Amino acid sequence: MGIFDIFLLEAVINGLLLGGVLALLALGLNLVFGVIDVVWICYAELVMAGMYGIYWIHVVWGLPLVLACAIAMVGVAGLGFLVHYLVISPILGSAPINQLLATGGLLFFLQSFATLVFGNDFRNIGLRLPVIEVADMYISFARLLAFGAALAGMIVLYLFLSRTFMGAAIRAVAQDREIMAIMGVNTKKVYLITSAIGGGLAGLAAALLVLQYDVHPAVGLSFGPITFMICVLGGLGNLLGGFVAAFIMSQFITVGGFYFDLEWGYVLAFVFFIMMMIWRPQGILARRR
Amino acid sequence: MLELSNVSAGYGSFQALFDVSLEVRAGEVVAVIGPNGAGKTTLMRVISGLLPVRSGALTMEGRSLTEIAPHRVVETGIAHVPENRRLFPGMTVEENLKIGAFAPEARARFGERLAFVYELFPRMLERRNQLAGTLSGGEQQMCAIGRALMSGPSLLLMDEPSAGLAPVIVHQVFDLVRRIRGEGYTVLIVEQNIQQVLRLADRAYLLEVGAIKMSGSAAEFAESESLRKAYIGI
Numbered sequence: 338m339g340i341f342d343i344f345l346l347e348a349v350i351n352g353l354l355l356g357g358v359l360a361l362l363a364l365g366l367n368l369v370f371g372v373i374d375v376v377w378i379c380y381a382e383l384v385m386a387g388m389y390g391i392y393w394i395h396v397v398w399g400l401p402l403v404l405a406c407a408i409a410m411v412g413v414a415g416l417g418f419l420v421h422y423l424v425i426s427p428i429l430g431s432a433p434i435n436q437l438l439a440t441g442g443l444l445f446f447l448q449s450f451a452t453l454v455f456g457n458d459f460r461n462i463g464l465r466l467p468v469i470e471v472a473d474m475y476i477s478f479a480r481l482l483a484f485g486a487a488l489a490g491m492i493v494l495y496l497f498l499s500r501t502f503m504g505a506a507i508r509a510v511a512q513d514r515e516i517m518a519i520m521g522v523n524t525k526k527v528y529l530i531t532s533a534i535g536g537g538l539a540g541l542a543a544a545l546l547v548l549q550y551d552v553h554p555a556v557g558l559s560f561g562p563i564t565f566m567i568c569v570l571g572g573l574g575n576l577l578g579g580f581v582a583a584f585i586m587s588q589f590i591t592v593g594g595f596y597f598d599l600e601w602g603y604v605l606a607f608v609f610f611i612m613m614m615i616w617r618p619q620g621i622l623a624r625r626r
Numbered sequence: 627m628l629e630l631s632n633v634s635a636g637y638g639s640f641q642a643l644f645d646v647s648l649e650v651r652a653g654e655v656v657a658v659i660g661p662n663g664a665g666k667t668t669l670m671r672v673i674s675g676l677l678p679v680r681s682g683a684l685t686m687e688g689r690s691l692t693e694i695a696p697h698r699v700v701e702t703g704i705a706h707v708p709e710n711r712r713l714f715p716g717m718t719v720e721e722n723l724k725i726g727a728f729a730p731e732a733r734a735r736f737g738e739r740l741a742f743v744y745e746l747f748p749r750m751l752e753r754r755n756q757l758a759g760t761l762s763g764g765e766q767q768m769c770a771i772g773r774a775l776m777s778g779p780s781l782l783l784m785d786e787p788s789a790g791l792a793p794v795i796v797h798q799v800f801d802l803v804r805r806i807r808g809e810g811y812t813v814l815i816v817e818q819n820i821q822q823v824l825r826l827a828d829r830a831y832l833l834e835v836g837a838i839k840m841s842g843s844a845a846e847f848a849e850s851e852s853l854r855k856a857y858i859g860i
Contacts, residue, residue, distance in 0.1 A: 502728055505717070509725050512714045518696040519674045519706040521729030521777060 347474040348595035349588065354476070356587035357484035358545050362564045363571065363579035364491060365538035369417075371511040371574035372531045375425055375436045379444035381561030383420070383536060387413040387543025388552040389451060392460050402464070410540035417536020421529055444557070451554040459551035466548065483545035490541045491580070494534070507531055511574070566610050572620025582621060586610070627652045627812055628673065628704070628781055633682035635672045642668040644837045645682070650781065655803070655813045657823045657844065660833035666816040667709050669833065670785045673814075674706035675699035686781070700729050705779035709786050711770040715759025719750055719769055722758050726776030735778060743772040746805065764795035771802060775811075782806065784815040788822065800826055824848045 366380050377383070387409045394405035424439050466479040498504035506522045507530070517524050550556070567586050571578025586606050594602025613621070628650040635643045642665045650656045658666055671677040673684065675696035684691045686702045694702070705726075713722050723743060727736045744751040747768050753761065758769055767787055774782055784803065788796040800822050807813055807826075817823040824830060830847045832840035840853070847853055 502724065502733060505721055505724050506728055508717060508721075509714045512716055513712055515676070516706075516708055516712050518676060519700060519708070520725050520773075521697055521700040521732070522725070523695070523697045 343473050345592070345595060347476070348591045350474065350476060351480065352588040352591035353584065354480040354484040355591060356584035357487040358542060359560070359563065359567055359587055360580045360583035361487040361490055361538060361542050361545070362560060363567045363583050364494065364576060365535045365542070366564055366568050367571075367574055367576050367579040368494075368507075368531060368538070369535040370568070371576065372507055373421070373425065373429075373528050375429075375433075376440065376565075376573075377420065377535070378437060378440040379420075379447055379557075380535075380539060381557030381564060382444050382447035383413055383416055383539040384543045384546065384560070385451060385552065385554070385557045386416060386447060387540045388547045388556065389455060389460075391544060391547045392462055392552055396460075396462055402462070406544035409543055410537055413540030413543060414533045414537035417539065418529055418533040420536070421532035425532070426525070426528065448554050448557070455554065457553060459553045461551045462547055464548060477549070479548045483548060486541065486545055490538065494538070497534075503527075503530060563606075566607070570610055570613055570620060572623040575620065575622050578620055578622035627687055628814065629683070629685045630673070631683040633672060633684055634680045635668060635677055636680060637668075637677075641680075642836050643672065644835075646833070646836070646838055647682075648831050648838060648841070650812060650814050652780070652812055653810070654829060655807050655815065655827045657827035657830040658814070658816045658833050659818070659820050659823065659830060659847075662818070663835075664833045665836040666833055667785055668836075670706060670709075670783050670816055674704060674783055676706075700777050700779070701731065703778075703780035704783060705774035705777050705781070706783040707770050707774045707785060707787065710789060711766045713758040713761075713766055713769055713773070715757065717758060718755050719758055719761070720754040722769055722773050723750070723776050726773035729777055732777045736776075739776050739778060743775055746775070746809070747772055747802075762795075763791045764798055767791065767795075767799050768802065771806070775806075779811070781812045781814065784813060786816055786818060788817060788819045796822060820853075 370376050390409040390412050391405045394400050394408055395402050424443060428435050428439055469476050469478055498508055506527055510517055510524055510527050514524055567582045568579050571582030589606035589609050590602040593605035630646055630648050632645045632647055633643060634645060660666055672679055679692045689702055691699055727733055727739055750769060750772055787799050824844045824847055827844045830844050831838050
């Protein structure tokens with residue numbers, strides 16, 4: 338057992354920690370698609386908005402970080418609600434391409450708006466969390482915290498979906514939306530609540546990412562495409578599929594980056610994705626229709 | 627209890643129901659029979675609010691159903707068991723039953739309603755944690771009926787409960803409907819299986835090409851020569 342093995346283990350663990358946040362992102366996107374049947378192309382930009390929000394509230398206004406994160410979560414949940422109410426619901430019945438274009442337009446709008454208000458600089462909240470040493474491995478505390486919070490968020494969501502009436506209704510709408518009215522369920526209300534939850538998850542992801550990374554108007558591009566790939570890999574709309582796929586992809590990224598260069602880790606992940614799409618285009622755990 | 631007066635409805639430019647008038651009184655079992663494409667499912671959808679009425683009146687216990695939002699129709703005491711069951715396949719039996727009790731009034735009584743349904747259908751209690759998609763046809767029908775009962779309705783709309791089921795199971799399903807009737811529910815049942823449903827119903831309507839062609843007691847229907855020739859082939 339040499340140093341080689343311990344560094345590999347470190348990469349695997351970092352992959353696990355990275356996977357947690359990616360899984361959270363995938364969950365939000367999958368939830369909205371699974372229930373409403375619309376892909377929010379601008380999902381990563383919602384996260385960016387949350388990150389800027391936390392930066393502004395904590396660094397500029399000086400409120401405590403935890404409070405800033407809480408406010409941002411609620412704020413992005415509200416943003417999710419607005420995305421559905423203002424942009425999606427008017428075009429729910431129209432061709433899917435229109436819906437994609439609309440959320441695509443929203444992506445550019447949010448990016449441009451951020452550039453206008455904050456400029457192109459990279460902003461950082463300036464938090465320096467310790468790096469923990471465990472048996473010759475260096476694990477960033479920020480990453481550990483992010484993983485823990487992501488897991489907690491996902492557990493809360495799971496409990497909500499499986500234990501409450503509204504949670505059951507949300508899952509039911511995803512399986513058969515047409516008959517929901519005869520059960521007394523107002524599907525419009527379910528869509529709005531789901532959109533708010535999707536936004537809330539994005540807000541949580543923002544809190545976790547802002548601990549580790551800088552925010553700038555194009556930050557969505559660093560994790561947006563990967564999130565989509567993860568969702569598609571796991572079967573678009575399938576919550577469990579996205580969860581599993583997130584950890585698979587993150588392992589490719591970190592372990593691949595360990596053996597070769599960091600960028601190669603991403604390349605390997607993308608190649609794996611392409612291969613999977615050729616072999617099983619509907620996704621690993623394809624959504625039951 | 628339920629009254630339709632000159633109801634017309636359709637899909638886009640296609641009109642499916644023409645001036646349909648019928649009524650269902652409390653405690654009755656009323657059957658609507660007719661061939662494929664007659665508009666029977668459309669009729670069910672109009673009553674439960676899934677399809678809007680274009681003209682005519684639709685009332686339940688005197689309350690007009692055309693003025694309330696579709697998802698609130700269940701609050702008037704109408705529960706719809708859809709054609710082909712339409713259970714949520716990825717959810718368990720118990721979760722399917724839970725959705726049936728989504729409306730606020732039903733939610734308040736969830737525990738007692740669930741106990742009632744399990745008592746009525748012990749097989750559902752056995753399979754409470756089984757995914758609904760893996761149930762047999764007859765069990766799915768049982769679950770779909772149970773789900774409708776969870777909202778505590780007074781009127782049960784049943785859309786072709788025998789569809790796609792083996793003859794032996796069809797017998798069982800109709801026995802279920804008899805039991806439900808015995809519990810005091812009023813039932814409006816749409817069926818293609820004329821022989822079975824006429825044995826069960828008090829009154830019947832014949833729906834052909836979107837219009838009521840005949841109405842009367844089940845006995846009258848069973849004896850009708852023209853009906854026999856056209857639908858039962860005797």
